[in-house]
Amino acid sequence: MPPRYVPIEARCAGTSVRGVPDLLGLPVDLESAAALAEQGLRLALLDPADDGAVREWRQAVHRGFLDPEATEEQHAEAVADVAGRRNLGVYDDGIAEPGRPVATIDAWEAPLSLPGGDVRVAAISAVTVSPTHRRRGAARAMLGGELRIAAAAGLPVAAITVSEATIYDRFGFGPATSAADLAIDPRRLRWTGPEAPGRVQLVGRDRMLADAPALFEAARRRTPGGIGLSGLLLTRLFGLASDPVEMRSRRFARYDDTDGVPQGFVSYRAIESESDFAASTLTVHHLAAATDEAEAALWRFLLEMDLVGEVRAPLRSVDEALPWQVDDRRAIRTTAVRDHLWLRVLDPVAALTARTYSGPGRVVLDVTDPAGFAAGRWLLSVDADGRADVTAAPDPSDAVPEVALGASVLGSLLPGGVRPSVLARAGRIGERRGGDAAALDRLVLSPVTPWLGVCF
Ligand SMILES: CC(C)(COP(=O)(O)OP(=O)(O)OC[C@H]1O[C@@H](n2cnc3c(N)ncnc32)[C@H](O)[C@@H]1OP(=O)(O)O)[C@@H](O)C(=O)NCCC(=O)NCCS
Known part of the structure; x- marks a missing residue:
């Protein structure tokens, strides 16, 4: 199954030190507000202190992505991050429940790696329009507005990961990275890559959450296309507390170099096969490595695990070193390659x-x-x-x-x-x-x- 786009859990602290208005400090775009007003709709910025409005906004996003209603736990978990973003709603004051927006979008500032260093981008997410209000220009008004706001905040680029490849070209976004989903038969291959001299150790979730920000950051800077994560967007890689079953099923391994310094981690989950206990499926939620050595060690750890019949690794690079580190590269199948990060130059x-x-x-x-x-x-x-x-x-x-x-x-x-x-x-x-x-x-x-x- 392809990785799901779950924008509601994404939060990131936005800061600006460029002497231009901060993204979070800017009002709604007036051109967009006027276009929506012609449709009898009202564009508004969400007040993070208004708990009721924040709840309704979140429910609208869940509805937009065909998710179940958000639970109390999901509300509680996300509330601390809301202030880190511009969260916008489009409201129809004529409907039975006018407090729930009929369209949503949010945006925040984040670093994105390019060759030679980072650029600050406006990350955009939570683009939804209620099925009752679709194709009336709500998405166009919101996106156009947030691009103008991002430009006003001095951000040279906007970034988005998309659920459909057909929508964003018209707004000036182009597909800029691809990602591959891998399905690996670990019993068919033997590790022939380098022996990592350090140590892989299993760690608990709390330990992992403490180590993850620095490791993720070091890893993302190694390739262009890596976006900085914080808040729930980062925590999500390790299972959110609002989904206790999923959270408890996650396991974490960390690679430490010979000096004992952590250099990478993997977050994974195994699901037992009912027909064959020796053929569990192991899903790699995220593998991040600050060094080639850590990357090799963590892959080897995953591929040599007992009782595993398949390793699935979604959203991997289209240029992994891994096929060159095993004796049978055909044991590694690429089940999908798709556009992933889309960028819009402002x-x-x-x-x-x-x-x-x-x-x-x-x-x-x-x-x-x-x-x-x-x-x-x-x-x-x-x-x-x-x-x-x-x-x-x-x-x-x-x-x-x-x-x-x-x-x-x-x-x-x-x-x-x-x-x-x-x-x-x-x-x-x-x-x-x-x-x-x-x-x-x-x-x-x-x-x-x-x-x-x-x-x-
Ligand atoms: C996708 C979605 C946001 C579009 O909202 P909308 O208000 O109906 O879109 P608009 O009326 O503003 O249309 C803007 C343009 O995009 C096009 N468009 C909208 N949705 C499209 C889709 N799913 N596929 C292809 N084109 C689409 C419209 O035809 C229109 O094109 P034009 O202006 O060049 O003629 C809305 O259908 C939705 O919420 N979908 C579910 C959630 C989702 O997929 N969000 C995107 C997350 S990345």
Whole structure:
């Protein structure tokens, strides 16, 4: 089963130190409010101190994602995180229960890894519209508004993980990382990878929760595409207390290096097979490693466990080292590969200069963006150290390669996992001259395959 998108549990403390309005301090977008008012709908920011309103908002999100009503435990667990986000509701004051929003969205600020370092992004989640109010422009108004608010807060990029691949291109988001679901037959293979000199030990949930933030953070910085997590979004990897059965079934292993320093963890669950006690299914909820050594040790630990007939690992990188560390790579099946992280560039200069490049070189990016944020002809100049300068481009010339692309394609290219020359073949990038997209390949492709291993 594909990993579920569970936005309601996602919370992250947003802070801003850039001398521009903080995302959380900004009001609702007036253009969006006006568009919704024409439909007889009211756009409002949720007051985190209004417990009743927060409960109704949460129930609306559960309804939107076809989940059961939220329980008291789920309310209690999430309440501390609400203040860390902009939570918006669209209200129809004419319905029988007007306190429950007919549409929801939330947004918060988070770091996202790119080649060479982090960029601050507006993470967007909880996009729901009641089935009674669908296709009246509520999602368009909310998303457009939150993109304008994120830009006003000085955030160069917006990020989302999506339930459907058909919705977000029109808002300027492009698929920027892919994720693979793995199904592994551990009894068919033998570990042939490196021997990790440290120690894998089983730890309890409390110990794990204490170690997890630093380990997760160190791990996510190793690949472009990793988003910073805190609050329930991070805790969710270890099972939430509001779901005690699921929580108790989780197990945790930590890898410590030879100095005794924790370098990685895995959160997993085994389900016994009723027909064969020696063939349990082990699901890897998250494996995060700060070093190659920790990654190898934790995989080996999972694959050599007794009584396990299948290991399932959703949302893994499309470029795992694992198949190269076993004697029978066909024991590792990729059951699905799908787009995962979607990015929307709001400030092309800040977004493109936030990362490093495989350059040096120069390419003009002629970006079309009906919403305006990224539109323009931008000269990307990369120096010998891979650092970029982005300026308004001069007139086209034969001296500089030039490509034409939409804003969503720019988002796809940002972490460096998508090859511009393939998008040129697909007709998504136009070349001024043959080979111009290949010139961009040489700059933007990341030496490390981008990966996001969580939903938010
Ligand atoms: C997806 C959802 C948010 C859309 O809300 P909505 O208010 O009906 O959307 P809008 O009326 O604003 O439509 C905006 C545009 O998206 C398109 N669109 C909306 N939902 C779509 C879908 N499921 N698939 C494809 N296109 C869709 C509309 O056709 C419209 O396109 P256009 O403006 O280019 O003509 C809503 O159906 C929903 O809540 N679904 C369940 C939860 C979900 O999947 N949320 C997304 C989480 S990532």
